[in-house]
Amino acid sequence: MSARILFAVAGRVLTQLRHDHRTAAMLLVLPCLVLTLLWWMFDDRGFGFDNLGPPLLALIPFIVMFLVTSVTTLRERSSGTLERLLAMPTGKLDLLGGYAIAFGLVAAVQSALAVFLSVWVLGLDIAGPVWMLTVVAVADAVLGTALGLFVSAFARTEFQAVQFMPAVVIPQILLCGLFIERALMPPVLEAVSNVLPLSYAVDAMTTVATTSSPGLGGVDGSVWGDLAVVAGFAVVSLALGAATLRRRTA
Amino acid sequence: MTGLAVEIRDLHVVRGGRRAVDGVTFTVPTGQVTGLLGPSGCGKTSLMRCIVGVQVVEGGTVSVGGIPAGAAELRDRIGYVTQAPSVYDDLTVEENVRFFARVLGVPASEVGRCIEAVDLADHRTQVASRLSGGQLSRVSLAVALLGSPDLLVLDEPTVGLDPVLRRDLWGLFHRLADAGTTVFVSSHVMDEAERCDRLLLMRQGRLLADAAPADLLESTGARSVEHAFLTIVDTVS
Ligand SMILES: Nc1ncnc2c1ncn2[C@@H]1O[C@H](COP(=O)(O)OP(=O)(O)O)[C@@H](O)[C@H]1O
C-alpha cells in the first residue's frame, strides 16, 4: 500500500465531484430535504420525527454512498481507467481505500448538515452527544461505500449496478428495525436482521438519540459495539472488493 | 534510459472462447519503433495487454527486460495507451495528467511537459468530455509519457488523427526510440507501416511476417505493405 497513491485517488474522486455540481448538490441538499419532509409530514406532533429521524440519519448516508460508489467504480471499470491504474503501481487497497476516504469525507459533511438541520432547526430530541450522530453517520457511509465497491464487481453496466440497490439495500431497510422493532419480528427474520450491517448502524444511531451515559464518548457501550460491527462489515467488504479486483482479466 | 526489450514465446490467449492470440513468438528490441499491424480483431490488443500484464494468458511466456510481464517492478517503467482513451471524462486535461503523475510519483513538472509533448497545452483546462476523439486519445498518450518510461505500448494511438498531428506523433515516437525507449505501436491502418523501423504483421491471432518495411517489400515484391500483406495471405492459404 502507498499513502501517496491512496490520497491521489481520494483527491481525484473529490475533484470529480467538484466538477459535477448536480451530484454534489444532491449529496448535500437531498438528505436535508428528506428530513424536512419527514418533519413536515408529522406536522410537529413530535413523536414521529423523534422516532424516525435517527434511523433516517443512519440510512441516508448508507444508501447514497452505496449508489454513488457502485456507479463511480463501474464507470472506472468501463472507461479503461481501472485497467490503466492496475497496470501502474496502484495497489488494490490504495484504490478501494481512496474511495472510502473520499466518500467518508463527503458523508461527514453531508451528515453534519443533516444533523445540524434536524437538531437545531427541526428540533429533533437527542439524549446523547450530538457529534456522535455524525460519527455513526460516517461509519454508515464508509459501510455503504465498501459494499458498493464490492457489489460493483458483479455489474457490467451502470443500469445493472443501480439494480443492486433494491437487492442489497431494501431488504436491509425493511429488517433494520425502522418499521417494527427487531425483537418483535418472526424469529427467522430477527436472525437474518442480526447478520445485516444496517441493523447495527440503526441501533447505534437510535441509542445515541435516546440514551446518554457517562461512558466513553458520552454514549452507552453498546454504541461502540454496534460501531465495531459496522466497521467490521466495512473492512470485510473492502477485503472482498479487493479480492474481486483482478489485475489480469480475460 | 535503458529501454526494456520484450520477448514473447509461443503465446496463446483465449478470449470469449476464441483464440485471440494463437502461438506467437517474437521480440521487440530496444531503441526502435516496432509496429504491430493487422486488421481489426486479429489480436493486437490482446497481445499488448499480455505485455502490460493485464491479460490472462493461456500459454507461453512474455518477459519484459528479462522479467516476467506483469511483475510489480515493471509497473512504473511501462507507459500503456489503451485503444479506447482511458481518462476521466469529468476531469480537465491537466487534472487527468496530474492525477496519474501522482499515482506514478513523478515530479509535477512532468505534467506540463507531457501535455505539451502531445500538443494539448491550449486545452489544459478543458474538461475531457468536451474534447474531440483525437484530443482525448492524446490525453491518454500524455499519461503514458509521464516519467519517460522505458517501454511504451501504444494501442492504435494515431487512429483518426489529423495527418499533420499524426506525422508529429510518429516523429515523437522516433525521438523517444532514438533516446533508447522501446516503442511498440499497433495499427490497423497499413499505411502507417512505413513509419516503423520494424513490422510485425498479424492476422487471425497468428504472426504472418516479422521484418523491416523495406525487406518486407523486397521479399514479397509488393508495392506497398498492404499488397505485401495480401501476397503473404495468398501464399499461406
Ligand atoms: N473483452 C473481450 N471478451 C471476449 N472476447 C474478446 C474481448 N476483446 C476481444 N475479444 C476477441 O478477441 C479477439 C482479438 O481481439 P483484439 O485483441 O481486440 O483484436 P484487435 O485489437 O486486433 O482488434 C477477437 O476475436 C475479439 O472478438
Ligand SMILES: [Mg+2]
Ligand atoms: Mg484492438
